[in-house]
Amino acid sequence: MKIALAQMCSGIDPDRNAKQLGSLVAEAAAGGAVMIFTPEMSGLLDRDRSRAAGVIRSEDDDIVLSTARSEARKGGIWVQLGSLAIKNPGNSNQKWVNRSFLIGPDGEISARYDKIHLFDVDLSADESPRESSAYLGGRRAVVAAIPGATLGLSICYDIRFPGLYEALTNAGADILSIPAAFTVPTGKAHWEILLRARAIEAGAFVVAAGQYGSHEDGRSTYGHSMVVDPWGEILLDMGEGDGLAFCELDLTKVQEVRSRIPAVANRKEFAAPVDVA
Structure with missing residues (x-):
């Protein structure tokens, strides 16, 4: 299965981002890819929420x-x-959703996933993002059928919560998508090791398209969009810069690895710890 990854430096203008994304999808199709994966917030990356509110749409x-x-x-x-940052008309508190989409070759939306784990952290004295102040978190894990495989959807900060990927693989996922806009410090420290850990635990391919560069809103993202195979081997690392890259997935590798290390099959339910008297 030939796939393509788009590494982008999305800005504050959705029209401009749409043109870039459209070109990347067309290039991926021309290059023979069955599927293209794009980063978190492909349409708008803007931490000025008052300004973003003027361009976020349903x-x-x-x-x-x-x-x-x-x-x-x-x-x-x-x-x-x-x-994408999307308005959610049914949300009474007017918060947006950080929503992932799976679009089929007929142009129809075949699956949606709203980011469950929102990025509320204290990175430094000057940087304490609170995604939950503007976004409503999702409540449901999502898998979807694609040619020859089952795809599990997640977004960025979700990567730090292995229980989500256990649920996805229990539901049959053999490819895990982890689009991201990782910061530079956390990217350098944790990005590769977390991606490889999720792949190894699940015995699944991990496809992680990321944002890269210095963005118009003042933030910097890490890049290094990756594909990791079920054994934890890195098949693709896009490093720095934006653009498109291709990778071949041998989907027979999933069953091969899960037969050698049957961690998914050997999962057990167990009781939670009780309080110590």
């Missing part, structure tokens, strides 16, 4: 989503749109 009105669907249809390619 699914029906989002230019990046409509572009991805159109290019998927034109190229006959699957698009795993890492995530």
Whole structure:
């Protein structure tokens, strides 16, 4: 299965980001990829929430989503749109959702996943992002059928919560998508080791398309979009810069590795610890 990864430096203008994304999807299709994976917040990366509020749209009105669907249809390619900031009309508190989309080669949306674990951390005295102040967290893990495989969806900070990936693989996932906009310090320290750990635990392929570079809103992201095989071997590391890269997945590797190390099959339910008297 030939896939493509897009490494982007998304900015504050969804129209400009949509044009770049559309070109990358068309290039992936022309290169023979069955599916392209894009980063978290492919359509808008802006930590100025007052400014972002002026351009965040519902699914029906989002230019990046409509572009991805159109290019998927034109190229006959699957698009795993890492995530978009989306208005959620049914949300009474007016919070947005950080939503991942799986788009089929007919341009139809076949799966949606809302990021469960929101990035509320204290990185430094000057940087304490609170994703939950603007976004509503998801409540449901999602897997979806793709050609020859089952895809498990997640987004960025989810990577630090292995229970989600256990649920995805218990539901049949053999490819795990982890689109991201990792910061530079945490990327250098943890990105590769977390990706490899998730792949090894699950005996699954991990595909992680990331943001890279200095963004218009002042943040810097780590890049190093990766594909890791079920044995934990790195098949692709895009390093720095933006652009497109291709990778071949041998899906027979999943069963081979799970036969050698049957960790998924050997999972057991167990009682939680009781309080110590």
